[in-house]
Amino acid sequence: MKLPSFGQKPVEEEQEPFRWVDADEAKTMLESGQVQLIDVREQWEYKSGHIPGARNVPLNTLLRQPRQFLTSDNLLFVCAVGERSAVGCEMAASLGFKRVYNISGGTNDWIMKGNPVEK
Secondary structure: OEOOOOOOOOEOOOOOOOEEEOHHHHHHHHHHOOOEEEEOOOHHHHHHOEOOOOEEOOHHHHHHOHHHHOOOOOEEEEOOOOHHHHHHHHHHHHOOOOOEEEEOOHHHHHHHOOOOOEO
16 A cells, blocks of 8 residues: 555555566576566567577567467566566456566666576
């Protein structure tokens, strides 16, 4: 619950329909093979360095044709910092997927923690 400003009633925060995970938890999920990783950055960003095994589906493409790319649950989304991937998570949730995850800090945090990338 958000704390109210002076003179306002408390406002309940909406629960996001996906779960945020950090780079360490994402790495564990990927190593166990339990998720499909979708990188929603633009192709030039993806080519500059991406998490191994990531499928590149730029956010605009995903938003135009989500059912072409989202076919099963256990979806892990990533972008540079976690903002565009949150939009991808929202799209997946709106299609009824229940196990949807977003990497907090995105590829930048993944790299900062010394995890591998492919080019």
